[in-house]
Amino acid sequence: MNDRRSIFWMRRDLRAHDNTALHAALSASDEVICVFVYDHTILDDLPKADRRVAFIHASVEEAGAALAKMGGKLLALEGDPKKVIPELARRHDVRRVFANDDYEPEARRRDDAIGEALAREDRELVLTKDQVLLHKDEVLSQSNAPYTRFTPYYRAWLKRLGEDEGVLRDFDTAALGKHFGTPPTGPSNIPLARLGFDDIDLDGLNLYPGTSGARRVFREFLGKIGDYMKTRNDLAIPGTSGLDIHLRFGTMSIREIFRELGKHVDTRNDGVNGWIREVCWREFFSQLLHNVPRVADGPYLEKYAKLDWVKGGASKRRLDAWKGAATGYPIVDAAMTQLNQTGAMHNRARLIAASFLVKILGVDWREGEAYFALKLNDYDQASNNGNWQWVASTGADAQPPYRIFNPSSQSKSYDPDARYIKHWLPALESIEARHLHEPWLREEPIPDYPAPIVDYAAALEECKRRYAAI
Numbered sequence: 001m002n003d004r005r006s007i008f009w010m011r012r013d014l015r016a017h018d019n020t021a022l023h024a025a026l027s028a029s030d031e032v033i034c035v036f037v038y039d040h041t042i043l044d045d046l047p048k049a050d051r052r053v054a055f056i057h058a059s060v061e062e063a064g065a066a067l068a069k070m071g072g073k074l075l076a077l078e079g080d081p082k083k084v085i086p087e088l089a090r091r092h093d094v095r096r097v098f099a100n101d102d103y104e105p106e107a108r109r110r111d112d113a114i115g116e117a118l119a120r121e122d123r124e125l126v127l128t129k130d131q132v133l134l135h136k137d138e139v140l141s142q143s144n145a146p147y148t149r150f151t152p153y154y155r156a157w158l159k160r161l162g163e164d165e166g167v168l169r170d171f172d173t174a175a176l177g178k179h180f181g182t183p184p185t186g187p188s189n190i191p192l193a194r195l196g197f198d199d200i201d202l203d204g205l206n207l208y209p210g211t212s213g214a215r216r217v218f219r220e221f222l223g224k225i226g227d228y229m230k231t232r233n234d235l236a237i238p239g240t241s242g243l244d245i246h247l248r249f250g251t252m253s254i255r256e257i258f259r260e261l262g263k264h265v266d267t268r269n270d271g272v273n274g275w276i277r278e279v280c281w282r283e284f285f286s287q288l289l290h291n292v293p294r295v296a297d298g299p300y301l302e303k304y305a306k307l308d309w310v311k312g313g314a315s316k317r318r319l320d321a322w323k324g325a326a327t328g329y330p331i332v333d334a335a336m337t338q339l340n341q342t343g344a345m346h347n348r349a350r351l352i353a354a355s356f357l358v359k360i361l362g363v364d365w366r367e368g369e370a371y372f373a374l375k376l377n378d379y380d381q382a383s384n385n386g387n388w389q390w391v392a393s394t395g396a397d398a399q400p401p402y403r404i405f406n407p408s409s410q411s412k413s414y415d416p417d418a419r420y421i422k423h424w425l426p427a428l429e430s431i432e433a434r435h436l437h438e439p440w441l442r443e444e445p446i447p448d449y450p451a452p453i454v455d456y457a458a459a460l461e462e463c464k465r466r467y468a469a470i
């Protein structure tokens with residue numbers, strides 16, 4: 001066995017630069033084989049036109065080119081990683097496989113299986129932290145338990161960032177390029193069509209893949225981050241960073257983002273602080289899913305497993321109307337249209353649409369969670385689950401059960417001129433904004449637009465009864 005030859009397995013870290021696992025592999029070895037595996041156990045269940053697969057594919061292409069510039073080569077394979085990785089390790093007789101940690105329960109089961117398969121042959125899967133700044137049990141409460149409330153977690157997280165400069169270390173892979181050794185033969189990417197997927201116009205969706213795309217989006221955001229607290233809830237303007245898909249697929253290192261913030265903006269500014277706090281929600285939910293993996297299958301507050309959701313045909317009709325942007329509540333229908341057409345959805349719109357499904361339509365939050373998982377470009381199990389549970393009041397640090405987003409007042413506050421609604425529902429262009437916030441107050445129904453699927457006041461009472469019964 002060659003102790004000095006390793007594999008670097010690229011996953012949710014589609015970049016060559018500042019990559020912890022790649023850096024660890026290069027530091028420990030004379031030869032590093034870099035591999036990306038198109039995982040058919042995931043891909044086979046996806047629609048042929050999938051924006052995320054197209055984004056991944058283009059990002060793999062760019063990461064492969066970056067590795068080539070550094071003297072390496074990316075090998076693209078397809079299949080089930082549980083077979084592909086141990087086979088590759090055997091074929092090249094490597095001692096260690098390096099990869100960046102993934103905290104989703106299914107990914108952990110996969111990694112455990114691969115780790116065991118490698119160990120049977122005296123090899124090793126080495127997992128390193130890369131996806132988040134602080135992970136697993138790095139931020140614990142005074143009683144050494146994982147935090148389940150956001151605010152104390154946030155304070156402890158900030159303190160740790162302030163005290164430990166190493167958290168933002170640059171894992172400078174370019175400086176270690178000489179350790180790539182002889183590249184293996186094989187393609188550095190696989191055509192999308194061969195993988196069974198359609199090409200997608202990512203530019204048309206304002207999705208710019210790869211590290212170049214991430215840095216471009218980040219640079220643009222740096223110019224306006226100071227206004228973040230004023231603009232982040234305005235549905236009609238791009239007031240947030242748009243870095244979500246890049247953080248999801250690791251096209252830019254979270255450490256690089258924080259180092260750049262320190263260099264270019266005043267970190268005492270409200271906008272910058274507000275943005276850092278939002279990023280911390282991502283880390284909070286990541287450690288929560290890792291430490292309390294049962295949240296993936298049910299409510300964190302277990303008493304809410306007994307919530308009496310609307311069932312049967314009524315539930316299906318309501319869910320279908322919500323998915324199909326036909327609830328008769330324009331702000332909800334605009335949000336769902338944005339999701340269906342682009343895979344993106346503004347955070348405020350997510351809150352409104354999710355709250356409407358759970359609290360007004362009385363549909364089990366897991367139905368909404370599953371639909372977002374299918375559609376969102378930035379789908380991340382920890383953040384999606386954490387936010388759905390926040391909205392449904394079943395989560396670790398959730399909103400109280402009786403806090404219910406009123407779609408009309410949300411619409412008036414965050415889309416006063418109905419610009420967002422009219423953009424996504426252009427058939428409503430000629431209708432006055434006030435009638436789009438509350439269409440039922442209009443003398444004549446809006447032509448070719450559905451009547452409200454439920455009466456808001458009655459649904460509100462039903463929701464209160466549902467939660468009070470627990």
Ligand SMILES: Cc1cc2nc3c(=O)[nH]c(=O)nc-3n(C[C@H](O)[C@H](O)[C@H](O)COP(=O)(O)OP(=O)(O)OC[C@H]3O[C@@H](n4cnc5c(N)ncnc54)[C@H](O)[C@@H]3O)c2cc1C
Binds near residue numbers: 285354
């Ligand atoms: C019901 C619901 C489901 C969601 N599902 C996901 C999901 O699957 N994946 C996902 O990344 N985000 C999810 N979010 C959180 C949030 O809506 C998105 O992170 C945000 O809209 C991404 O846009 P941005 O990058 O421009 O955000 P910005 O406002 O610029 O925030 C920067 C980054 O901080 C993180 N962040 C911001 N808000 C949150 C939050 N509430 N929770 C966790 N992280 C946050 C994200 O990584 C985001 O990219 C969900 C929110 C709701 C209400």
